[in-house]
Amino acid sequence: MLSSQQFDAVTQLFFDVSGIRLGEHKRPLVVSRLQKLAQEKGCSSLDEYVDTLLRQADPMEMVKVVDKLTTNETYFFREPxxxxxxxxxxxxxxxxxxxxxxxxxxxxxxxxxxxxxxxxxxxxxxxxxxxxxxxxxxxxxxxxxxxxxxxxxxxxxxxxxxxxxxxxxxxxxxxxxxxxxxxxxxxxxxxxxxxxxxxxxxxxxxxxxxxxxxxxxxxxxxxxxxxxxxxxxxxxxxxxxxxxxxxxxxxxxxxxxxxxxxxx
Ligand SMILES: C[S@@+](CC[C@H](N)C(=O)[O-])C[C@H]1O[C@@H](n2cnc3c(N)ncnc32)[C@H](O)[C@@H]1O
Missing domain, CATH: 3.40.50.150 (Vaccinia Virus protein VP39)
Incomplete structure (x- = not known):
């Protein structure tokens, strides 16, 4: 579960690093992409994961969040x-x-x-x-x-x-x-x-x-x-x-x- 407060907190952190604003309509994407990181950290919920992220301010964990939340779709000779x-x-x-x-x-x-x-x-x-x-x-x-x-x-x-x-x-x-x-x-x-x-x-x-x-x-x-x-x-x-x-x-x-x- 990801509360509105924690959604705002994590998307603000992401905005501060990337400059990309993820609006409310991106909530399903944020939830699905952060789920695995929360599991890896042993957190029982996304709220707990975001709490930990805010508390620990670990730059390496933040790199993982940014990696997850960016959209990387690309292919060879795109737009020929x-x-x-x-x-x-x-x-x-x-x-x-x-x-x-x-x-x-x-x-x-x-x-x-x-x-x-x-x-x-x-x-x-x-x-x-x-x-x-x-x-x-x-x-x-x-x-x-x-x-x-x-x-x-x-x-x-x-x-x-x-x-x-x-x-x-x-x-x-x-x-x-x-x-x-x-x-x-x-x-x-x-x-x-x-x-x-x-x-x-x-x-x-x-x-x-x-x-x-x-x-x-x-x-x-x-x-x-x-x-x-x-x-x-x-x-x-x-x-x-x-x-x-x-x-x-x-x-x-x-x-x-x-x-x-x-x-x-
Ligand atoms: C959709 S891909 C585009 C790839 C390629 N240019 C293309 O057209 O196929 C967008 C890329 O922009 C990167 N990106 C997003 N925000 C960025 C930023 N603030 N600085 C540098 N790269 C960023 C993402 O990590 C992602 O790999």
């Missing part, structure tokens, strides 16, 4: 128009241009970052580019670094990329695929909270900020977009999810294609 656009941008690069850097700014379990890497490796070879993936969830960052996926998640990966960059699991690993080491070595994953000061990650030609703004209200979206833009090279591009509108936000961007923006 962005990959066509990326291929065009890469084709326009001038000889001798600086390293091409792409940031997957809410990378979840890594499928987006590895999709970008496959395309860049195809167009540019294994040098002259880098992909960074960041996420709030430490569990997702670890999962992305492992780079091990079920084969059915890879249904949108082009056959030639599957052959070149994905190792089919055998024996105990049947039904899985592992991203090849040569590609993994070009992709880094670190933890970063988009609602707080960003780590030193340098500047990017393209930033994928997809399917994360949807969880924030307008001031939250504005805050994140403006912070992320401090990492965009002057001629760079920001990609957002096609369902995420930046209209009515106070951000210095102009739309150049659906869900593709450049600085004004």
């Amino acid at each position: 128009q962005h990959f066509d656009c990326l291929a065009r941008l890469v084709a326009q690069r001038k000889p001798g241009a600086a390293e091409f850097r792409v940031w997957s700014a809410a990378s979840s379990s890594g499928e987006e970052a590895y999709s970008i890497a496959m395309l860049l490796a195809d167009k540019l070879g294994l040098k002259g580019w880098e992909v960074l993936g960041t996420d709030l969830s430490t569990q997702m960052v670890e999962s992305a670094r492992r780079a091990l996926y079920t084969q059915e998640r890879a249904r949108n990966v082009p056959q030639s990329y599957l052959k070149q960059w994905c190792l089919k699991g055998q024996g105990a690993y049947a039904g899985t695929l592992l991203i090849d080491k040569s590609l993994r070595s070009r992709v880094r994953f670190i933890g970063a909270n988009l609602t707080q000061t960003l780590p030193e990650i340098g500047y990017f030609d393209v930033i994928f900020l997809r399917n994360v703004l949807i969880y924030f209200d307008n001031p939250g979206k504005e805050d994140i977009v403006n912070r992320v833009l401090t990492r965009l090279k002057p001629q760079g591009f920001l990609f957002t999810g096609h369902a995420e509108s930046l209209a009515n936000l106070n951000v210095p961007l102009k739309a150049v294609a659906p869900a593709v923006y450049s600085l004004r």
Whole structure:
């Protein structure tokens, strides 16, 4: 059982860390996702678990709560128009241009970052580019670094990329695929909270900020977009999810294609 008071308390804690407001309609989700943590802690109810969480203020337990309450759905080559656009941008690069850097700014379990890497490796070879993936969830960052996926998640990966960059699991690993080491070595994953000061990650030609703004209200979206833009090279591009509108936000961007923006 989770009382209204404890629901408010735990969703406030989550908001303080993530910037994401989980309203009353998310109560079933909160209950189902925290149940297992309560059991692991030996608590007889969710109320008791939230009490313990508030009393102990254990940062490690809070990491687990954040991991549980974030929505991490993702897949390879999601919203394929962005990959066509990326291929065009890469084709326009001038000889001798600086390293091409792409940031997957809410990378979840890594499928987006590895999709970008496959395309860049195809167009540019294994040098002259880098992909960074960041996420709030430490569990997702670890999962992305492992780079091990079920084969059915890879249904949108082009056959030639599957052959070149994905190792089919055998024996105990049947039904899985592992991203090849040569590609993994070009992709880094670190933890970063988009609602707080960003780590030193340098500047990017393209930033994928997809399917994360949807969880924030307008001031939250504005805050994140403006912070992320401090990492965009002057001629760079920001990609957002096609369902995420930046209209009515106070951000210095102009739309150049659906869900593709450049600085004004
Ligand atoms: C639905 S996934 C999107 C994955 C990928 N970008 C895509 O479009 O398929 C949203 C991700 O945003 C992350 N996230 C939520 N709030 C965040 C925050 N404040 N800072 C960084 N990442 C956050 C979640 O942990 C989750 O992995």
